[in-house]
Amino acid sequence: MNAVRSLGPLALFALAYAAVAMVITNSYYQLMLTLVLVWAVFGLSWNVLSGYTGLISFGHAAFFGIGAYTTVLGQVYFNLSPWITIPIAVALGALAGLIVGFPTFRLRGHYFALAMLAYPLALLYVFEWLGYQELTLPMRRDAPFTYMQFEDPRINTLIALVMLVATVIATRFIERSRFGMALLAIKQNEAAAEAAGIDTLRWKLRAITVSAAIAAMAGGFYTVVLLVVTPPSVFGMLVSAQALTVAMFGGVGTVWGPVLGSVILIPISEILHAELGARIPGIQGVVFGLAIIAVILLAPEGIYWRVRDLLRKRSLAKSGAGMPSPLRGGPSLSEAEIRGGDGASGTAGVPSGPTPSPSPQGGGELRRGDDVILSVQGVSKSFGGLKAVQNVSFDVLRGEILGIIGPNGAGKTTLFNLLNGFLRPDAGRVLLDGTEMVGRKPHELCRAGVGRTFQVMRPFLRMSVADNVVVGAYVHAETDEEARRRADEAIATVGLTDVADRLGGELTTKQLRLMELARALAGRPRLLLLDETLAGLGHSEVGDVLAVIRKLARSGITIVIIEHTMGAMVQLVDRFVVLDHGMVLVEGVPKTVTKDRRVIEAYLGKKWSAHVDA
Known part of the structure; x- marks a missing residue:
């Protein structure tokens, strides 16, 4: 029912456009009506790739021209x-895209954009x-009829309208499917998408294949309408620029953006070209250039998103919900507080008073008899002359919470990136349940049961909390319904059900941290890697997030956590691995590690160590 209702605006648009086309008899304006639709289809083709993945293409004229010449x-x-x-052109365009x-x-980034630019220029020559x-x-x-050479140009307009309607329906289907969700996740944060189990290369290849096929269809029909084709008219810079401009002006990453941009810009550029083209050559390029400048200054994501955001702000203001910045989620902490210490304990957060009680997970004893779920053996990674991780070895026991601590620059996040597949170690092995994981990509590790959150939060800001978490559920969900169900369960587990419909960009820091936890949890991980999950939280918020982490541990998930807040970590973890200068300094239970002289020196320096001894 929702899908049918969503097609209502499209049906109204098509009926109104067809009515206008039937009324207008002037051949020039009739041609313009047809070209508006052709460029809208071409803009939608660009949008399927660049609008939804964020990879800007300056080379879509290559596929358009292939369709025209075919x-x-x-x-x-x-x-x-x-x-x-x-x-045939559609098939060849799809093949060319692949x-x-x-x-x-x-x-x-710009390397991709420049590389795409090379393809139409090469084909032109x-x-x-x-x-x-x-x-x-x-x-x-x-x-x-056989050769589409109708005496009445209105028939061409109707054919172009049918093409546009079909393209909009296909694009809407993509947008609301797993395909579109994957592309939007890639656009908003490719690393987070990979960590959530999305095979980014596979989905991008699908996107460019579909995009190129639609572009080739538009190019083929464009030739039928104009009856003549030259290399500059189909492979030229202006052709790619028009696809990019109508989409960016109307709104990238949405079905109606390219249509809106084409309806506004194409008539303006065509009329000015007809009136001033002889005196001002290239007036069309000027129009598109000014349109891009206006969008950059006034609505960087296009008219559609500008209007949508304004309406949403008004709606939230009326409801009293507000729109808190994700960077202003709670009271800020001092540097000492963030690291878990008080004013007397410096910046390290190593307790200077009595050692807190062992972890409620049973942290007083090291459970050597338990199964090993993750074994890190002699892992090393260098960046030029910098040895970020040096011969690190440790085991993670099934069901435990392992804390990885160390001063800034100790190599903690680099180690996580090695365990999660974002980096490949120079030496060593990483075994998950006895299976070698080195060389596997993040999405493969996610499928194998490794979840991940990030030190710098990586939400999909333009997606709701529910959609953010659904992306994480797709990795093991066979159907969209199953993914939604798993996402709802994960959201409930972390306590975000009340804000499930809010956009990621409207959440507080605490809510963003919990949402990332839910997204990782939705993939049903056996091992969860948490990178500074407590960073930026207020005192009361830290307790709330710790409660969620303990709940996950009780459910049987093994957790490895990096955190600077030592006071919280001592209460949370079963065991510590301390890194310093990329090497394992100490490994043991909290009670032993927090009293270790080497740990105190690594955090606070030798002078403080001498003071503690005294």
């Missing part, structure tokens, strides 16, 4: 109907070298 060459040399050549994606997705500087479709008025 259509014209098929008719010129083989007398094939566009009804045949356009589907071929382009494999090498290009190795790049990031190739087709000019082949002698296809200008090709015209043969006139076949004897079979207008």
